[in-house]
Amino acid sequence: CTSAGAGADQTRPMTAGSLAEVPEPFDPASVLGANQAQATAALCRLAGCDAELEEKVYSDCRYVSCKALGLSLRLAPASTGRVDVVFLYNEGVDGFSAYRSGPLPEGFEWSNFNRDVVKKLGEPSDKFGGGRLAVGISYETLGLDFHFKNSSWDDAHNPMTFISLFAAKDQAFDLCLHCCKQARFHCGQCRGVRYCSSACQKADWSRHQRECGTSGGAGEEPAPAEPYPALAAPPGSPVQDTLLLEAMD
Known part of the structure; x- marks a missing residue:
């Protein structure tokens, strides 16, 4: 899943420079892959020359944000990274204004609920949160995560x-x-491959074991021992416990 970071080890304000305006509406996907200078310039063009940008630096990534725009860009790695996630915020979330520099993905509005997303896009490829955490759903083939309040x-x-x-x-x-x-499930160890059932995971294990993260560091021989890792199901899935047991048979 793709969530905004917290607990940065460095925060400092940044003042936007004077740059030419960009055509509206803004396409947030257009900054994916941008380096830090390009990402900052894109925010400056949208926000205007006097807008304040905020930068938060973490050990493995950094965020460049403009709360007035409701827009935040994550770059990874921290020092020489490129934008790998763009966050569009609703009004009042973490001090951000609502993102209105362009239409929301897939024609959604900020007034839409979780049921509206599923009705339009179908069942998500992944789910996260629940319990004490706000829930969210992912559509990985669309490149979209939707995060909800409750x-x-x-x-x-x-x-x-x-x-x-x-x-x-x-x-x-x-x-x-x-x-x-x-x-509907992914390898519980490397999370890099997906299966429809534990039966298919078992059938593919002799091949996947050679590339799965259970085998240790790069360049080492894969560990020949079973068992293969349990499948991971979306949180709250009624079949999750069954699959975990089947994978350990």
Whole structure:
């Protein structure tokens, strides 16, 4: 999942320079892959010459944000990174104004609820949160995460708080690596491959074991021992516990 960071080890204000305006509406996906100078320039062009930008530096990434625009850009790695996620915020979330520099992805409005997203886009490829954490859903083949205010999966009127944009996964990403059916689970160890069932994971393990993260560091021989890692299901999935047991048979 793609969430905005917290606990930065460095925060400092940045003043936008005087740059020419860009055509409206702004396409947030256009800054994916931009370096820090390009990312900062894009925010400056949108916000105007006197707008204040905020930079937060972490050990593995940095964020360049303009709260007045409702827009934040994450760059990874921290020192020489490029934009890998764009965050669009709703009004009042973490001190941001609502993003209104262009239309929201897929024609959504900030007034839409979680049920509106699922009704329009179908079942998500991943879910996260719940319990004490606000819930969110991911559409990896669209390059979109939707984050909501409340933590209950039963709340059908859960308002959006922010949207994350990232590089979309290939359509084949959401297919079972073994049988090419619709995948609902990923390898619990490396999270890099997806399966429709534990049966397909078992059938593919002799091949996937050579590349899975269970084998240690790069250049080492893969560990030959079973068992293979348990499949990971979306949080709250009624089949999650069953799959975990099957994977350890």
